[in-house]
Amino acid sequence: MAGEGFSWLLRGDLLGLSLAFGREMGVETLLHRMGADPTTVALRGQDADLNPDGYPSYREELGDLSYEEDGYVVRAGVYGDWAWAWEETSWQCVADAELIKRVSSGTVALTIFHNLDGSTALAYAEDGVVITVLDTLRDPLLRGVGGSDPERFRTFLPAVDDGFDDPLAMILTFVEQHFGAGIREADLMRHPVWSARLIPT
Template identity: 40%
Template sequence: MAGLGWMYGRDLPLLSLTFARGLTAPQLVERMGADSTTLALRSQDVFLDEFGDVLYDDDAYVVSAGQYASWAWAWEHGSWLCVEDDDLVRRVSAGTTAVVLHANEKPMVEFLYAEDGRLVTGINTLLSLRPEDRTGSEPHRFDARLRALKADPDSDDSGPLGFRGLFYRVAEDLGIGLPYEDLIKTPVFSGRLQPRVP
């Protein structure tokens, strides 16, 4: 299934994804601050043997990564580094474009869009969709698309898709995707990220 289609309607209590256009999976996780001694291409069996016991521990920082079209993706299985590290999306976007898509059970969705080391648009739905609660140099960049999807970017109305579906669609519009099979069947580039230094 193309794009992020398998995620719609799926029970995903934690979603921490980082995407970068034009990078390879190893380049992406290196920019995210991976521990280079842990990085390798692993079969799913080896990946689970090595990380299965700590896969969803928030302090283990396990990440898997791959490619979809022109985008590299990185999935943090238990950590939130993509939103806890304020500079991560900027670092990843140096010379390119990067997107962070984070969601948890609150429910909250955080969408960050950066270009060439600069945060362009940051939206955290725990606050609201309203302009005064956004960050970035162009907080209105995606307003037209949000309205086209029947959301109201001047209020908290996410429209018929809900907050998750809304930002899945915005990400897909950028060409972003993550095949489900790449997470569970094919060999995956994986390792651990280094925790953010306060």
């Protein structure tokens, strides 16, 4: 379905991406584990025009910060079994090596990172232990480069040079198909959305 999963992200020019996912947890739990300032966690409407239910306005309360490198603003929601958090301009999902461990406590977690330079990374953790890290800066072919079981996904992921020349598209497709994680375009862009400001490490 259009606007589901990650397909909508791949239709345009995506400059950067910093995402965290935690399975079978509420959004507030995910934000807490990511280190959000609890005084900033709230369900907010996108703006006054798209906010008929009287939620606080995301654009008025956090909108200006979302364009600043040190703003540490995240929007968050739920897709299937997964809570997700989208970092606007920060990259705590990779800058804070402990984040994925905290998020995965008692469950599993994923982080996806894509930078302006084209580097792409995926990390997967179970119950506080990083299992697999894929990173095009360390291995352009996305063979495992870290974690307790670096090769965990080799049977599921085709090599980048085996017909998949876009690592980000490959990772997003894999995460959506293998784990059932994603983000609805409307949940990020139009519907009321959970948001907060992270406390940087």
